[in-house]
Amino acid sequence: MEILSDPKSARRYVIERQSTGETLAVVPTMGALHDGHLSLVEIGKEKCDRVVATIFVNPTQFAPGEDLDKYPRTLKQDLARLESLGTDAVFVPEVSSMYPDGCTTSVSPPRVAEGLEGSFRPEHFGGVCTIVLKLFQCLPCNVGVFGQKDYQQLLVIKAMVRDLNLPIEVLSGEIIRDQDGLAMSSRNRYLSAVERENALCIPKALRSLQDDVQSGVTSVEELQERLIARLEDSEAVAHAARDAAEGQPIQRGVDSLDYAVVVDSETLEPIEKLNRPAVALVAARVGQTRLIDNCTISV
Amino acid sequence: MEILSDPKSARRYVIERQSTGETLAVVPTMGALHDGHLSLVEIGKEKCDRVVATIFVNPTQFAPGEDLDKYPRTLKQDLARLESLGTDAVFVPEVSSMYPDGCTTSVSPPRVAEGLEGSFRPEHFGGVCTIVLKLFQCLPCNVGVFGQKDYQQLLVIKAMVRDLNLPIEVLSGEIIRDQDGLAMSSRNRYLSAVERENALCIPKALRSLQDDVQSGVTSVEELQERLIARLEDSEAVAHAARDAAEGQPIQRGVDSLDYAVVVDSETLEPIEKLNRPAVALVAARVGQTRLIDNCTISV
Numbered sequence: 001m002e003i004l005s006d007p008k009s010a011r012r013y014v015i016e017r018q019s020t021g022e023t024l025a026v027v028p029t030m031g032a033l034h035d036g037h038l039s040l041v042e043i044g045k046e047k048c049d050r051v052v053a054t055i056f057v058n059p060t061q062f063a064p065g066e067d068l069d070k071y072p073r074t075l076k077q078d079l080a081r082l083e084s085l086g087t088d089a090v091f092v093p094e095v096s097s098m099y100p101d102g103c104t105t106s107v108s109p110p111r112v113a114e115g116l117e118g119s120f121r122p123e124h125f126g127g128v129c130t131i132v133l134k135l136f137q138c139l140p141c142n143v144g145v146f147g148q149k150d151y152q153q154l155l156v157i158k159a160m161v162r163d164l165n166l167p168i169e170v171l172s173g174e175i176i177r178d179q180d181g182l183a184m185s186s187r188n189r190y191l192s193a194v195e196r197e198n199a200l201c202i203p204k205a206l207r208s209l210q211d212d213v214q215s216g217v218t219s220v221e222e223l224q225e226r227l228i229a230r231l232e233d234s235e236a237v238a239h240a241a242r243d244a245a246e247g248q249p250i251q252r253g254v255d256s257l258d259y260a261v262v263v264d265s266e267t268l269e270p271i272e273k274l275n276r277p278a279v280a281l282v283a284a285r286v287g288q289t290r291l292i293d294n295c296t297i298s299v
Numbered sequence: 300m301e302i303l304s305d306p307k308s309a310r311r312y313v314i315e316r317q318s319t320g321e322t323l324a325v326v327p328t329m330g331a332l333h334d335g336h337l338s339l340v341e342i343g344k345e346k347c348d349r350v351v352a353t354i355f356v357n358p359t360q361f362a363p364g365e366d367l368d369k370y371p372r373t374l375k376q377d378l379a380r381l382e383s384l385g386t387d388a389v390f391v392p393e394v395s396s397m398y399p400d401g402c403t404t405s406v407s408p409p410r411v412a413e414g415l416e417g418s419f420r421p422e423h424f425g426g427v428c429t430i431v432l433k434l435f436q437c438l439p440c441n442v443g444v445f446g447q448k449d450y451q452q453l454l455v456i457k458a459m460v461r462d463l464n465l466p467i468e469v470l471s472g473e474i475i476r477d478q479d480g481l482a483m484s485s486r487n488r489y490l491s492a493v494e495r496e497n498a499l500c501i502p503k504a505l506r507s508l509q510d511d512v513q514s515g516v517t518s519v520e521e522l523q524e525r526l527i528a529r530l531e532d533s534e535a536v537a538h539a540a541r542d543a544a545e546g547q548p549i550q551r552g553v554d555s556l557d558y559a560v561v562v563d564s565e566t567l568e569p570i571e572k573l574n575r576p577a578v579a580l581v582a583a584r585v586g587q588t589r590l591i592d593n594c595t596i597s598v
Binding site for chain 2: 110
């Protein structure tokens with residue numbers, strides 16, 4: 001597995017292989033790899049002759065006060081996992097080589113970046129778009145692979161690629177969950193055992209939402225109310241006494257809810273009825289840890 | 300000469316030629332070609348195996364009320380001139396294919412876009428950066444050639460290319476002037492004969508500035524004062540009686556001056572003394588026509 005740290009050598013790696021007719025996929029990551037990331041590498045391998053992962057904790061997508069400094073960095077293990085999977089190359093640039101002094105151009109993200117994550121993290125998608133565009137220039141691959149856990153990000157990147165005529169096919173990988181149902185995330189390692197138990201109300205609430213849809217609920221207002229109730233402690237309180245009696249940790253729900261919505265799955269615009277493909281999107285804090293999760297809803 | 304109208308065929312044109320080892324230069328234009336544009340095509344031909352011009356009146360770099368609608372469109376003559384020069388291909392996309400419905404991603408330009416043109420045309424460089432980035436994706440050439448008459452634009456594009464890791468070498472062509480000294484511009488055709496006479500105070504003032512520098516003036520404040528005096532009617536008024544007596548059109552200077560400055564030639568920041576490479580930049584209106592011009596000052 002080739003380790004590339006310099007943008008020029010990264011570009012040369014891709015161009016040389018494309019010149020012999022090979023296709024390449026890039027899987028951009030911030031490291032701290034879990035099975036979700038690795039599933040994206042598998043998708044890249046299936047689709048293309050070669051797959052290149054990137055590991056770069058991108059400072060411009062973190063706001064002051066967010067977790068840039070404590071974001072987990074596990075480079076040695078990341079490289080071992082990528083190598084065991086047959087990844088062909090990894091691009092691991094320094095911050096100073098991606099953002100040299102005086103670097104002030106950025107991407108102003110597409111409309112689908114507004115609202116939801118865009119409201120709670122106003123600079124986030126600008127940073128994401130900028131680094132993804134830059135990575136696509138350093139690694140002019142045929143395919144880019146992104147995870148559906150960051151659902152809005154996936155739509156943002158698809159829109160940017162289309163709007164800026166980037167010659168990249170964007171593929172996506174399904175959410176990978178741990179056995180307990182929690183969507184895999186590098187930030188899950190911030191959770192204490194009790195917080196993790198509490199966090200499980202998120203996948204449970206999304207599964208219950210799908211059950212509601214199966215059983216015929218089509219009012220988005222009602223679905224959102226039920227989703228919020230399951231995420232906040234209103235329902236948890238009702239079960240707390242029983243859980244305690246059964247020796248289970250008391251489910252308290254999330255500590256604060258940024259949003260829990262059911263929206264159009266392409267535009268993320270509000271809808272009233274489930275008469276088109278929709279997605280349920282949740283962002284919540286459990287302890288100090290901000291988690292996001294989602295599920296698509298087909299009708 | 301190949302005429303390309305669709306982004307995909309444009310890309311295919313470039314990739315096919317690069318795959319045989321050829322290098323390509325792109326010369327982005329808005330059409331209404333003059334010898335300034337053609338000199339850029341010559342630079343592209345000298346530097347690369349093939350040269351591709353683009354003709355696209357980019358709506359996103361015009362503000363409401365600017366001259367988008369009346370901007371001169373002379374496609375037939377443009378194509379003839381490009382062909383006679385040995386241009387290999389011309390990319391002439393429709394607005395709807397560069398900006399399809401829902402296209403909302405843009406480039407937020409680098410710091411050097413602030414001030415000067417950026418102050419008088421606040422959305423201008425965002426539009427320029429966005430279309431140039433898009434054209435570079437449609438036409439992934441080795442070299443891009445831009446004119447020095449749009450001096451700040453040239454710095455903006457160089458900064459964007461560096462900041463976003465675009466694999467393009469940016470070359471520039473010197474200002475080409477008509478015999479009377481006026482910098483060639485597609486907008487010169489808006490000028491009446493009398494306005495054109497008046498507009499000549501711009502190149503004259505820039506030449507006089509260079510004389511001042513030659514004769515030892517190093518105070519930027521003094522240079523700027525003299526430049527402004529020559530552009531506005533203060534000096535013209537003094538000569539008006541003589542000009543009239545000699546049967547010359549009365550030189551009235553420009554009708555309004557947006558700016559006339561001497562600044563650092565790389566950062567466009569103010570300087571006090573001519574102790575580093577500088578540039579004099581002028582933007583002024585003659586009649587309804589907004590003209591820009593500049594000259595570099597080496598010390």
